[in-house]
Amino acid sequence: MLCALLAVAGGIAAQPGDFDRKLGEADALKSSDYPRFAAILTDVDAAKAELAPAQLQYLNYLKAWERGYAGDYEQAIPLYKAVISQSEDAVLQFRATASLVSNLTIARRYQEAYTYLDMLVERLPQTSNPQAREQGLHAAALLNIQAGQYDLGLDFSNRLLQERKGLRGECIARELRVESLYKSNRLDPEGEDVALALETCNSHGEVVFANIVRGYQAKARIDKGRYRDAITLLDASYEELQRTRYLRMVSEFDVLLANAHFNLGDLAKARAYALRSVDKRVPNEVTEPLVAAYQLLYRIAQQQGETKTALAYYEKYAEADKQHLDDVSARALAYQMARHQAIATKLQIEALNKQNQVLQLQQQLAGKAAETSRLYIALLIAGLLMLFLWAFHTKRRQLHFRHLSQHDGLTGIINRPHFIDVARRTLDDCRRSVRECSLILLDLDHFKTINDLHGHAAGDQVLKQVVAACSTYLRPNQLFGRIGGEEFAILLADCSAVRAMALAEQLRQAVAATSVGSGLPGVNISCSFGVVSSVTAGYELRQLLASADAALYQAKRDGRNQVVLYQGKQGALGAVLP
Ligand SMILES: Nc1nc2c(ncn2[C@@H]2O[C@H](COP(=O)(O)OP(=O)(O)OP(=O)(O)O)[C@@H](O)[C@H]2O)c(=O)[nH]1
Numbered sequence: 368m369l370c371a372l373l374a375v376a377g378g379i380a381a382q383p384g385d386f387d388r389k390l391g392e393a394d395a396l397k398s399s400d401y402p403r404f405a406a407i408l409t410d411v412d413a414a415k416a417e418l419a420p421a422q423l424q425y426l427n428y429l430k431a432w433e434r435g436y437a438g439d440y441e442q443a444i445p446l447y448k449a450v451i452s453q454s455e456d457a458v459l460q461f462r463a464t465a466s467l468v469s470n471l472t473i474a475r476r477y478q479e480a481y482t483y484l485d486m487l488v489e490r491l492p493q494t495s496n497p498q499a500r501e502q503g504l505h506a507a508a509l510l511n512i513q514a515g516q517y518d519l520g521l522d523f524s525n526r527l528l529q530e531r532k533g534l535r536g537e538c539i540a541r542e543l544r545v546e547s548l549y550k551s552n553r554l555d556p557e558g559e560d561v562a563l564a565l566e567t568c569n570s571h572g573e574v575v576f577a578n579i580v581r582g583y584q585a586k587a588r589i590d591k592g593r594y595r596d597a598i599t600l601l602d603a604s605y606e607e608l609q610r611t612r613y614l615r616m617v618s619e620f621d622v623l624l625a626n627a628h629f630n631l632g633d634l635a636k637a638r639a640y641a642l643r644s645v646d647k648r649v650p651n652e653v654t655e656p657l658v659a660a661y662q663l664l665y666r667i668a669q670q671q672g673e674t675k676t677a678l679a680y681y682e683k684y685a686e687a688d689k690q691h692l693d694d695v696s697a698r699a700l701a702y703q704m705a706r707h708q709a710i711a712t713k714l715q716i717e718a719l720n721k722q723n724q725v726l727q728l729q730q731q732l733a734g735k736a737a738e739t740s741r742l743y744i745a746l747l748i749a750g751l752l753m754l755f756l757w758a759f760h761t762k763r764r765q766l767h768f769r770h771l772s773q774h775d776g777l778t779g780i781i782n783r784p785h786f787i788d789v790a791r792r793t794l795d796d797c798r799r800s801v802r803e804c805s806l807i808l809l810d811l812d813h814f815k816t817i818n819d820l821h822g823h824a825a826g827d828q829v830l831k832q833v834v835a836a837c838s839t840y841l842r843p844n845q846l847f848g849r850i851g852g853e854e855f856a857i858l859l860a861d862c863s864a865v866r867a868m869a870l871a872e873q874l875r876q877a878v879a880a881t882s883v884g885s886g887l888p889g890v891n892i893s894c895s896f897g898v899v900s901s902v903t904a905g906y907e908l909r910q911l912l913a914s915a916d917a918a919l920y921q922a923k924r925d926g927r928n929q930v931v932l933y934q935g936k937q938g939a940l941g942a943v944l945p
Pocket residue numbers: 777810811812813814815816818822823824825826827830851852853923927
């Protein structure tokens with residue numbers, strides 16, 4: 368092995384078989400011995416020029432896996448796509464598709480995930496490689512469970528279970544089974560499913576999967592009011608779970624313990640666990656445990672009469688809950704759209720078949736001109752028309768679903784997930800062609816007071832008026848989205864800070880003018896604005912939003928109803944209008 372490594376590192380021509388062996392070794396080690404896997408990958412990558420085309424694709428697949436493992440899905444996804452389109456090895460293509468589905472799911476690109484899942488399911492019958500099949504069935508079960516299609520999730524887990532009996536895949540399959548059953552309210556916490564899943568995962572040393580199963584077992588006990596039993600279960604494997612450093616489960620256990628203690632009236636312990644759950648949260652993600660932790664902290668503070676703290680936690684809870692629900696509905700809608708796409712394609716194929724039959728019969732008729740055949744043709748044409756109508760209807764519903772998933776129900780402009788999606792792509796384009804972009808963030812002033820004094824319905828009306836006032840000044844290519852309750856963002860490609868400031872000022876005046884004729888006498892409607900340019904904050908959306916937010920905060924502090932430009936970390940926030 369050392370010789371082979373030296374041969375690669377030192378540029379001595381290595382045997383093609385060496386690379387196959389190394390790549391295979393790296394593949395086998397990737398989840399159990401990451402440092403060794405990474406070292407082999409670096410070695411083989413250094414000798415890239417000597418690899419045969421198939422070996423190069425295998426290397427690219429492992430590199431994509433490495434990026435995904437590091438959480439860098441934006442790099443992993445195009446790498447997987449390249450392997451799928453360039454590799455001639457059907458097994459590698461299949462495995463890359465399965466990994467791509469998982470990465471797209473975690474990166475919340477659900478529609479794309481379904482498109483690739485359809486490809487995967489279609490190729491499953493022709494794929495006999497056991498490892499590839501395990502990956503494919505795992506990805507299919509996971510995505511369906513995420514989309515709330517628990518029976519489909521259960522089907523795929525059962526197939527995985529049958530195919531991987533006695534192997535590590537059995538543990539994964541049994542865990543997925545427990546998850547589907549819990550999420551569809553059918554899990555018996557003391558039943559055979561849980562017991563077998565724990566036994567299989569423990570026997571394969573799969574600590575993380577075993578603890579995911581315990582998490583669902585504890586949840587089911589809590590749902591049945593058996594709080595002490597849940598605590599006993601979670602306490603027993605608490606230390607073991609901490610050692611895995613798998614944050615998703617660590618924060619889950621903490622919030623479950625917080626919940627059980629809260630229900631038993633021990634508020635001090637409940638608060639400690641809930642705070643720990645927030646502290647150990649998965650970075651940059653709004654997960655279910657985070658929403659539950661904020662809700663508990665709010666309820667604990669409320670019970671202890673700490674009104675101010677309760678309110679602060681309530682706001683965090685409401686915001687996290689909204690984001691989480693947006694995500695859940697995006698997954699469900701993506702599923703519906705994927706199904707409609709599949710039906711539409713099937714109908715198109717059927718329509719083409721019928722069209723063929725009509726042509727064939729017409730040819731026969733040219734010779735015979737038989738009356739009965741004419742009738743048959745008329746019937747076929749009628750059937751064809753109906754099929755086209757049906758396909759048209761399906762397409763329309765599909766477009767409707769897409770619109771729902773991308774737009775805000777109240778104001779009609781695009782919603783936060785879609786804004787982020789399109790803005791990232793626009794910023795990438797601008798970065799590549801070195802064009803300046805600007806971002807405007809606007810937030811209604813004292814909106815809570817309007818709600819409190821005139822009711823939520825009046826508040827909704829004000830939100831619509833503000834959007835209508837701003838839309839008058841915006842062109843179709845200027846991306847306008849609702850990114851929070853009363854917070855909006857506008858991304859302007861090919862736009863300098865000076866022009867963005869001028870536009871923001873126009874919008875400020877337009878919003879202020881809606882106070883007259885708003886139907887709410889004595890109410891001043893205004894917005895504060897934060898503006899930032901890619902010249903000062905770069906092309907990363909997250910950074911642009913954070914910088915615009917800092918400028919917006921400054922505008923709020925300085926008295927609201929004004930526009931502030933972000934001028935970089937060093938420079939003060941300045942160029943205040945009016
Ligand atoms: N009517 C209505 N209210 C909403 C909606 N989304 C969020 N809100 C409310 O918007 C208010 C935002 O209040 P705050 O964040 O305290 O901000 P504010 O009162 O505008 O004060 P400043 O931003 O500091 O000027 C909260 O009361 C939310 O309940 C919505 O869709 N409709």
